[in-house]
Amino acid sequence: MKTKPAEKIKTYEAKGFREKFLGEDNPIHLLFKSNSDHFFCLEIEEIMHMQHPVPPSKHSCHTLIFITSGQHTMKLGYQEYTTTDNEIIMVPAGQIFSLDNVNNIHSGYICQFHPDVLIRKYGSRELLNEFDFLKISGSPKIKLAPEDIGAITNILERLKKEYSETAFTDLNIVQSYLITLFFEMNKNAVKTAKSISAAEVITGKFKELIHDQIKTQHQVNYYSSLLNVTPNHLNKCVKTVTGKSAVKWIDDSILLEAKYLLFQTTLSVGEIATQVGFDDQSYFSRFFKKLEGISPIRYRKLIDKS
Structure with missing residues (x-):
């Protein structure tokens, strides 16, 4: 059998x-x-x-x-x-x-x-x-x-x-x-389904773009240029639809990608910093701690103890 x-x-x-x-x-x-x-x-x-x-x-x-x-x-x-x-x-x-x-x-x-x-x-x-x-x-x-x-x-x-x-x-x-x-x-x-507003269309395209390019592109004006809108208009659309600004979406997406890499790979913190678009590991660690409250190393250790 x-x-x-x-x-x-x-x-x-x-x-x-x-x-x-x-x-x-x-x-x-x-x-x-x-x-x-x-x-x-x-x-x-x-x-x-x-x-x-x-x-x-x-x-x-x-x-x-x-x-x-x-x-x-x-x-x-x-x-x-x-x-x-x-x-x-x-x-x-x-x-x-x-x-x-x-x-x-x-x-x-x-x-x-x-x-x-x-x-x-x-x-x-x-x-x-x-x-x-x-x-x-x-x-x-x-x-x-x-x-x-x-x-x-x-x-x-x-x-x-x-x-x-x-x-x-x-x-x-x-x-x-x-x-x-x-x-x-x-x-x-x-x-x-409900009728889709222009703001929802722009927000959906923005989400797709940051999913594909978050590892290298962290600036709102980069994404707004791809969507042929101003940075202010992009922020307004995203905030209206999701309750969060485009800047916050970018920061949260970087943090999520970093968390995934800390959990599901054996890459070092320095390598992960590079993976998510940071040339400076120290700056990446400060960014992570500011949003998460603990350092990347501490985050990984807590998972290991789960």
């Missing part, structure tokens, strides 16, 4: 908290059948033992969590989302997320897949632009209409079967089911 990937991680207890999340030691990776698959779909109950607080982290895969009973709270960037019965939350690939506490999930599904799974025989980047919840700036949470719950559950059951009951996952089948799932989700996303 073959050992299911979900069973392998139950024996993974030897290393410290932070070490478990470095590189291929991340227990999530043990759910992939192979490095080329980068896909799994399971009922949440099968991996409940993995539920614990997680500092700012990110993954190269998209993650979909569908709660059928109970609730789950997580932060995407600095925004907290609580997902309850018959709601889906999508964590886009590359989005920094964190779990400050663990909620009571009675049942549901978790599905994780690499973006490349979607760009195969039946997909295209133009098609994927249809799905706002796959974008960093998109709305990640969807409340399902009662009449759509059955269809979405059936698709996730088929994805789970393809993952759990076949020796080799057929990614063409997985891709087809995922695209069907996304269109079902889109119906519900459209139902709750």
Whole structure:
């Protein structure tokens, strides 16, 4: 009898908290059948033992969590989302997320897949632009209409079967089911969508830009020039939509990226400073302590002791 990937991680207890999340030691990776698959779909109950607080982290895969009973709270960037019965939350690939506490999930599904799974025989980047919840700036949470719950559950059951009951996952089948799932989700996303203001459009584009370029670009005027608006107008739009200025968004994004690197890599503080666009390690450390209240070294030590 073959050992299911979900069973392998139950024996993974030897290393410290932070070490478990470095590189291929991340227990999530043990759910992939192979490095080329980068896909799994399971009922949440099968991996409940993995539920614990997680500092700012990110993954190269998209993650979909569908709660059928109970609730789950997580932060995407600095925004907290609580997902309850018959709601889906999508964590886009590359989005920094964190779990400050663990909620009571009675049942549901978790599905994780690499973006490349979607760009195969039946997909295209133009098609994927249809799905706002796959974008960093998109709305990640969807409340399902009662009449759509059955269809979405059936698709996730088929994805789970393809993952759990076949020796080799057929990614063409997985891709087809995922695209069907996304269109079902889109119906519900459209139902709750509101008209988008010009400020929201600019803010969404700004979020995408800082996600892509925060490691090298820290100035509001750089982003405003890309968006063909003045720095003052950009600040006004972002503050109106999010409650925070563009400057604050940039600083918080740098801090989140640094936290992720302190937790999920073995880079030195000096190397991390360079990674997030600081030539001076001392200046980076002062910046980090000003926003977080402790030094980068202290932050990493506290995680190691978790």
